[in-house]
Amino acid sequence: MQSIKEIKEVLCNNPSPEQLELIANDQRKGAQLALKKYYKEIERTAQLEREFLERQKYEIPLWKQGKIVAGVDEVGRGPLAGPVVTAAVVLPANNTLKEVNDSKQLSDKRRRIYYQNICQQALDISIGIGSSELIDTENIYHATELVMRQAVDGLNMRPDFLLVDAMTIPVDIKQEKIIKGDANSVSIAAASIVAKEIRDDIMKMYDIMYPGYGFGQNAGYGTKIHLEGLENQGITPIHRKSFSPVKNII
CATH class of the missing domain: 1.10.287 (Helix Hairpins)
Incomplete structure (x- = not known):
């Protein structure tokens, strides 16, 4: 036995x-x-x-036609400080990113692992970064559109089709706006994870430059420590002056 x-x-x-x-x-x-x-x-x-x-239901018909498909997503529209970051990711039809999903549902450790897997498998990746000045000048929605275009324009491979999370990008490329795209498209989910990892790293750098706001932990969102930092130390060059309560302090 x-x-x-x-x-x-x-x-x-x-x-x-x-x-x-x-x-x-x-x-x-x-x-x-x-x-x-x-x-x-x-x-x-x-x-x-x-x-x-x-999660490949949008991509598979396009891949079967031999189309180059890019998923596009953004991270950082809501924070009081820091840039809005976008990513455009082109995945191969034979990718094995089975557990790649909405970046907001993943732990930091798991998201980092998936980010590395995406970078290994993706055919092309491009990042767009919109500063707080751009956001204050253009408003957050339009700034996001512009930075999404920046990410798409930065790709080495010109996509035949874009899958975009709840936005329309001002580029001459066929596209589909998908509500909750990061949960419904593997390409958008991959872009969401890439953008999130890049932005988190940027905010950790800013945490060193501007201590006292908790940027390394809150990514610029209006947490208690961040609001206390604003009250005690005032605004920094990366704060969005058009956002309350930053605007109120000014």
Whole structure:
């Protein structure tokens, strides 16, 4: 009779139907727990595959036509300080980014891993950065449009089609505006993760330059420590002067 350790090794190496039947007939608790864990992992993998296929529903028809598809997203429209950052990402049709999803739903550690995977697999990546001055001059919505265009224009590969998260980009390229795009398109989700990682790194740098506002932790959003920093130290060059409560302090 196989030991529980041997049974676990069998289950980790693509067991045959005959091997699964033998384990199913093994009445030991350890064998049944190992089998239950095996089937649970099989279902988790199948669910990931189904979700991954669903997140490629916009891309697959275009890839089948041989189109170059870029996903575009932004990060940082709401903070009181720092830039708005956009990313344009071109993925290959054979990408394996099954767990890439809305960047806001991911832990910092997991998002970093996915960011590295995206950078390894992407055919092209471009970043757009809009300063607080641009945001104050143009308003945040229009600034985001301009910086999305900057990201698209920076691609080495000219896309045939753009998938954009809830925005329309002022470029002469066919595009589709997708509500909650970072949860419904793998290309947009990849762009969301790239933009988030880049912006977080920028804000960590600003945290060193302008201590006392918590930029490394709050990314420029109006947290308690940030508001206290504004009250005690005033505004910095990266604050958005057209945003309340920054405007109120001025």
